[in-house]
Amino acid sequence: MNCSSDEDDKPLVFRRNPKPDKVKCSSPPPKPSLKPSNDSDSEDDKPLSSKFSTVSKGNTNNSKNRPHMNVSTAHKPRVKDEDSDDEKPLSSKFISKPNVGSVNKVHQNGSASRDNQSKNIGINKRPLDNERSPGQSSIKKPKPSDSSTPVNRRPVNLKAETKSDDDDDLPIAQRTKNQASSSSKQSSSKQKVIKKNSSSLNQTNKKSKKVIKESKYSKPSKVPPGSGEGQKWSSLVHSGVIFPPAYKPHGVKMLYKGKPVDLTPEQEEVATMFAVMLDTDYMSKPKFKENFWGDWRKILGKNHLIQNLDDCDFKPIYEWHQSEKEKKKQMSTEEKKALKEEKMKLEEKYMWAVVDGVKEKVGNFRVEPPGLFRGRGEHPKMGKLKKRIRPSDITINIGKDAPIPECPIPGESWKEIRHDNTVTWLAYWNDPINTKEFKYVFLAASSSLKGQSDKEKYEKARMLKGHIQGIRTAYTKNFGSKDVTKRQVAVATYLIDKLALRAGNEKDDDEADTVGCCTLKVENVEPSPPNILKFDFLGKDSIRYQNEVEVELPVFKAIQQFRTGKQGSDDLFDKLDTSKLNAHLKELMPGLTAKVFRTYNASITLDDMLSRETKGRDVAENVVVYQHANKEVAIICNHQRSVSKSHSAQMTRLNEKIDELKDVVKELETDLARAKKGKPPLKSSDGKPKRNLNPEALEKKIAQTKAKIEKMERDKETKEDLKTVALGTSKINYLDPRITVAWCKRHEVPIEKIFNKSLLAKFAWSMDVDPSFRF
């Protein structure tokens, strides 16, 4: 079975399987497949997947209802160009004109949502406008619950669909290069604001970092404008973090063996954390309860009346909590508004930081409240108590000349103050669950610091476009290398390139058992002769990846060989890990790492799909085209979401409505026929007489109703189609916004139809791209 096809030039596209479980390779319309061969020339820059065929793919999350997706193809490339893109200081771009004069004011960069204008707004805000409704549909998910154990769905099989359908390609639109800008420098204006700052090179303090790093390959990262290597800012002013309120005992008593128990506030607090989760599916996980019990018991004390969880009844607390929630919901809008305003007032100062004179939003300035750890998948630590973080746990990073934020909790103080301008974090604390890890406070996505690095990410991916052909040629050559390590590197690179797999760092035993490419186990990849590989594993967030792919014979053989003599739980790539792999990739292109392939694959796919001919479409149709492309990318990257609990009910309702409308049409048609003969309409079903309309009016009504039906059918289809696909993740993290912006400009689609307010703020750096930009 192989569904392959002949053409290879067509981009591959991943398609979702209609019926998840069945799918077979249809013979007829095969997909492109091919064994490529070696290289060659023509093929080149096209996404790998387009070169090889894939059979199918499906994914499912374990335990949730996630159906599978199928894969099918990929994309095609484009011309190349390199570009220059600017390194102009973002801030200078964004800040639009207005800021010119205002000298001593702070510029404000992105405030997405609530920007409350009230106070200070810096001078300019970028012109973002507002939004309108974007288009994708999504489904909501109701509440938790539903436990269930993982269902394992059967791997799907393949179907190959052809993809021809949609559009074929189009001439190249114009490609130009982007503007070049030069980099000017940045911050010129910076330092005017805020007190002085000028810390030049940082360092200092306790652990100072080293600044210099030399580069082996090109220069690693970016150097911010003016300063030395690795310097991320010259002046940084912020207010620190805000803590959750202290626990307020509610006094509601839970039951132990049917009797109310007195708990100290501390004990009650933890009991409440558990009670509140009674309606989640964590309750069906023994590990969760076990971990919770272990930690709670420490607080109760060995000799407490409560000796086991099973005899505990948290219902009273749960119910109290529900009623509190209800109460809150019932508040009038004004009350809610007032409350919100108050909170805002309190938090306002924490929301902003001033970086090199520009006011920027802070991402997460709220310290995480205590709670029970909600690990995903089968996490060994789920249910453990995540203790309250206090000021003495927190390290603040701030400009040397900035005032040290006042500790919001009287009588306590920060753990440490640093002035490290080689990093971007404003504060961090040790994660109480995994004490070796940290939780950081960073600037928001709309900040220029983040924007700059986002742009660099895409530029790197674009650079890969220019090297991909050589890389493919090289690894193809190594599929048969007698050096096992080389062979493994070649095959792993191939999988990352073709399937957009994640790198797969090693994980500890106290984390959920998930894998990525380098950590695939023998049991995760099953060869099925003649050349199909069946993948089935849990990836990031324990999202299941299932896919059947036709691969080149040498790859197939190599995989078989890597598996021989091993157990199912052994590493497939025993000679490999992410650092070796990345070290190898860096020899092929400066700065290249495994994750770049995902960005490249996603963006090139979007660019390709959007650049096929779409003339003559109106805005709404174009938005659909975009969503379709977005969906393909989401499938390639395996971005899933669980099906809303009410999904099937919603579908049923939609169907009923459609049927109703169809009946209406029928009735109208009957009336129309009668009207044409001059007869009055029949009585309506409930016996009431209807207005006697003329044929024209009836016809119009019929047309309107039919249009309505069509729209509903379309909506229904999209909804079903996207019920397990998460479009947002790729939009936020993988698709070069310049592709989208340029396409919107070319097709006169308002950018607000595609990017919401947050995205507009995050991608402010891409708004002035030339319409002819190609990834």
Added chain:
DNA sequence: TTATCTACTTAGGAACTACTGG
């Protein structure tokens, strides 16, 4: 070389808000 630290990106789901059509 491997293990550990450190910093930063990517991710899904919950909570919240806005919108729609009845």
Added chain:
DNA sequence: CCAGTAGTTCCTAAGTAGATAA
């Protein structure tokens, strides 16, 4: 106006990857 859903934002877990230490 109201409910229900679509869309947005918040939250924080879970990855990647480079640098350092062992």
